[in-house]
Amino acid sequence: MAMHGAFSAAQYKKPVSDRSSDVSEFVCPVCLEIFESPVTTQCGHTFCQSCLQECLRPQKPVCAVCRAALGHWTKAVDLEALIQSSVAACKGCGAQVCLSQMRSHTAACSKYQDYIEEGVRTTAQNQPAIISPVPNRYTFTCPYCNCLNLDQDGLVEHCTSQHARDARQVVCPICAAMPWGDPNYRSTDFFQHLKLRHGFAYDTFVDFFTDENTMIQEALQRSLVDN
Structure with missing residues (x-):
């Protein structure tokens, strides 16, 4: 059951001008985007309203962060106001963008897409090779020409x-x-x-x-x- 109330602003004591380099406190843990219509659960975790709705689909819904039972939540009014009034630099092009507009900006920013792709490549290169003790029984190599990954x-x-x-x-x-x-x-x-x-x-x-x-x-x- 939703409970409408103000999200505590005590968690957001830094001046708006100091937040342009760190927006992690405004990022939803489910979609990893800037909060959109943020709501806070009774266990103290905040999500986009649409992301919370996904958490509520199971018969026994739980918080996506701590797995506590979900029953009550509040609209994070103060947090939403900060998102409307705060700006941050796009990590792709560097432009100063209002946080409430950051989703639409990054979706259209080609330099931000390049930034994400480079991050994915770097992460993949830094992953240690994992050798599985279980043989691969789902894809095979041609015994004649060594063509790979054939089911x-x-x-x-x-x-x-x-x-x-x-x-x-x-x-x-x-x-x-x-x-x-x-x-x-x-x-x-x-x-x-x-x-x-x-x-x-x-x-x-x-x-x-x-x-x-x-x-x-x-x-x-x-x-x-x-x-």
């Missing part, structure tokens, strides 16, 4: 269309990724193998922690039920 159906289609006349014996990358797979086994007829063994998606039927014979029996039983 099971894509691998079958790629090999059939691009390498149908290639007589080399190759290791099936799908089988090799499975717990029972032999990474050194080379199929004498790879295309027949693909047709017979990989006509269905493994992740639909397979329990990766069971042995191959058990998996095959379960897959057959399920196929009979489905038919």
Whole structure:
């Protein structure tokens, strides 16, 4: 239930002129934009009104910051007034913009878009490489030409269309990724193998922690039920 009241201005003691370099206190934790029609929950966290509405969708709504139950909130009147009267520099072009207009400005500012893209690239470059102990069983590499990131159906289609006349014996990358797979086994007829063994998606039927014979029996039983 909404409770209409004034948001405490005690949290905003800095003069407006001092805020042009730091607008973090005016940023919604959900959309990461300047607050739009801000409201404050009973647990003390502030959101855009539209963002709060998203938090209220579940049957038992909770605060997006602290996970406290949501039941009451107030309009952050004083905060909204500060947003209407404060200015800050666009991080793209450097222009001084009223905070209430910052969303529309950054949406149209090409230099701000460049600033965001550069930030994304820098963050991606600084991320440490994560080596997963779980093998990738969803995308595969073509055993003939090393084409990457083919899903099971894509691998079958790629090999059939691009390498149908290639007589080399190759290791099936799908089988090799499975717990029972032999990474050194080379199929004498790879295309027949693909047709017979990989006509269905493994992740639909397979329990990766069971042995191959058990998996095959379960897959057959399920196929009979489905038919």
